[in-house]
Amino acid sequence: MPNIAVERLIEISEALLQAAGASAEEAATVAKHCTGANLAGHDSHGIIQIPTYIDRMDAGHIVPGAAWDVVQETSTTMVIDANWGFGYVATERAMHRILEKAQSTGLGAATIFRQGHVGRLSSYTTMAAEAGMIGLMTADSGRAPKVVAPFGGREARLGTNPISVAVPSDLDGPLFIDMATSSAAAGKINLALARGQAIPEGWVIDREGRPTTDPRQLREGGALLPVGGTEGYKGYGLSVIVEILSGILTGLGFGVEPTGKHNDGCFMAVFRVDAFRPLETFRKEVGEFARYLKATPPAEGSSGVLYPGEIEHAAEGERRRDGIPVEDATWQKLSALAARYRVADGLGMDAA
Structure with a gap:
C-alpha cells in the first residue's frame, strides 16, 4: 500500500x-x-x-449514543458511568469537565467506567498541557480478558495498564510520557500479526512460559511480560497500581467478566500549574530542562537524546507531509x- x-x-x-x-x-x-x-x-x-x-x-459491546452519567460529583472530582459508549467520546468529555473544575479550584480528577477502548492516553493528557495544566491518566481493560502475566508467572492476570503524564512547556512539540506497564501494548502484537513480522525477544511468553518471537502465541494462550525485562517486577508493581486506580477505584473490579466485554476503566487528574508557580516560568524551565538533556553527548550507536514526546512530534510532521x-x-x-x-x-x- x-x-x-x-x-x-x-x-x-x-x-x-x-x-x-x-x-x-x-x-x-x-x-x-x-x-x-x-x-x-x-x-x-x-x-x-x-x-x-x-x-x-x-x-453490543460498544453502544452508540450511550448516556454519559455523572454518578457522583464534588467541586474537584467526578465519577462517570459511560454506559458502554465509545471510550474516546466519554473520556474526552470527562477531560473537558475536569479542566473546567481545575480552572476554579486548581485541580480536577475523575474516574470513568463501562466504556469502550480509549486509545492513546496522551491524546487526553496533552489536552491538559495545552490548557496550562499537568495531566495524569491511567487505564486498564476493566474485567475484559487479560494479556499480561504478573512478574514470575506464566498466566495472564493483568491488562497492559498504561500510564501517561503530560506537562506544559515552550518546546515545539508536547512533552509527555505514554507507556504501557507491559513490555509492549497488545496492539503492537496485533500490528506485527497484520504485517507478518516477528516481535522482539522479551515481549511475549507462550502458554508454557517460554520466550517467543512469534506474535501468534499471545492468542494461543501466551502472555505479555511486564516492562523491565529481568527487572520486570518494577513494571509489575506499576501495573498493579494502575489496576487499582483504574479498576478497583472506578468500581470495575479485577479479573475477567464472563462475557469478555471490553470495558476500559480510567483515572485522570489535572493540576493547574499556576496554582504552584507562574505558568510561563514553568513552561520556560521545562523547555530549558529538555534542551539540557538533549545537549548530552550521544552514546555509541545513538543518534542523540530526545525529550519524551519528541519522536511523536517528528513523526506527525513527516506523516502530515508524506501520508500514513x-x-x-x-x-x-x-x-x-x-x-x-x-x-x-x-x-x-x-x-x-
Missing part, C-alpha cells in the same frame, strides 16, 4: 463508523483520535482499530467493511 493522507483516513473512518451506527459526532471523535495515533507513529492504536470497534458495536502507511491486511478489512455497508464507491475504496 502507498502512504495515505490523514484526511482520507479520517473520511474513511467516519463513513464506516456512521454506517455501522455511530452518530456523526461520535464518528468524528473516534476518527480524530485513531488517526492522531497514526500521525504520532503509533499505528497499533490507529485506523487498524476501526474494524475492531465495528465488531464490538455489532456485538497502512498495511494491506488493514486496508482489505476496511475495504470489506466499505463493501458491506455499500459505501465503497463513495469512498473510492478500490484504490488507495
Whole structure:
C-alpha cells in the first residue's frame, strides 16, 4: 500500500463508523483520535482499530449514543458511568469537565467506567498541557480478558495498564510520557500479526512460559511480560497500581467478566500549574530542562537524546507531509467493511 493522507483516513473512518451506527459526532471523535495515533507513529492504536470497534458495536459491546452519567460529583472530582459508549467520546468529555473544575479550584480528577477502548492516553493528557495544566491518566481493560502475566508467572492476570503524564512547556512539540506497564501494548502484537513480522525477544511468553518471537502465541494462550525485562517486577508493581486506580477505584473490579466485554476503566487528574508557580516560568524551565538533556553527548550507536514526546512530534510532521502507511491486511478489512455497508464507491475504496 502507498502512504495515505490523514484526511482520507479520517473520511474513511467516519463513513464506516456512521454506517455501522455511530452518530456523526461520535464518528468524528473516534476518527480524530485513531488517526492522531497514526500521525504520532503509533499505528497499533490507529485506523487498524476501526474494524475492531465495528465488531464490538455489532456485538453490543460498544453502544452508540450511550448516556454519559455523572454518578457522583464534588467541586474537584467526578465519577462517570459511560454506559458502554465509545471510550474516546466519554473520556474526552470527562477531560473537558475536569479542566473546567481545575480552572476554579486548581485541580480536577475523575474516574470513568463501562466504556469502550480509549486509545492513546496522551491524546487526553496533552489536552491538559495545552490548557496550562499537568495531566495524569491511567487505564486498564476493566474485567475484559487479560494479556499480561504478573512478574514470575506464566498466566495472564493483568491488562497492559498504561500510564501517561503530560506537562506544559515552550518546546515545539508536547512533552509527555505514554507507556504501557507491559513490555509492549497488545496492539503492537496485533500490528506485527497484520504485517507478518516477528516481535522482539522479551515481549511475549507462550502458554508454557517460554520466550517467543512469534506474535501468534499471545492468542494461543501466551502472555505479555511486564516492562523491565529481568527487572520486570518494577513494571509489575506499576501495573498493579494502575489496576487499582483504574479498576478497583472506578468500581470495575479485577479479573475477567464472563462475557469478555471490553470495558476500559480510567483515572485522570489535572493540576493547574499556576496554582504552584507562574505558568510561563514553568513552561520556560521545562523547555530549558529538555534542551539540557538533549545537549548530552550521544552514546555509541545513538543518534542523540530526545525529550519524551519528541519522536511523536517528528513523526506527525513527516506523516502530515508524506501520508500514513497502512498495511494491506488493514486496508482489505476496511475495504470489506466499505463493501458491506455499500459505501465503497463513495469512498473510492478500490484504490488507495
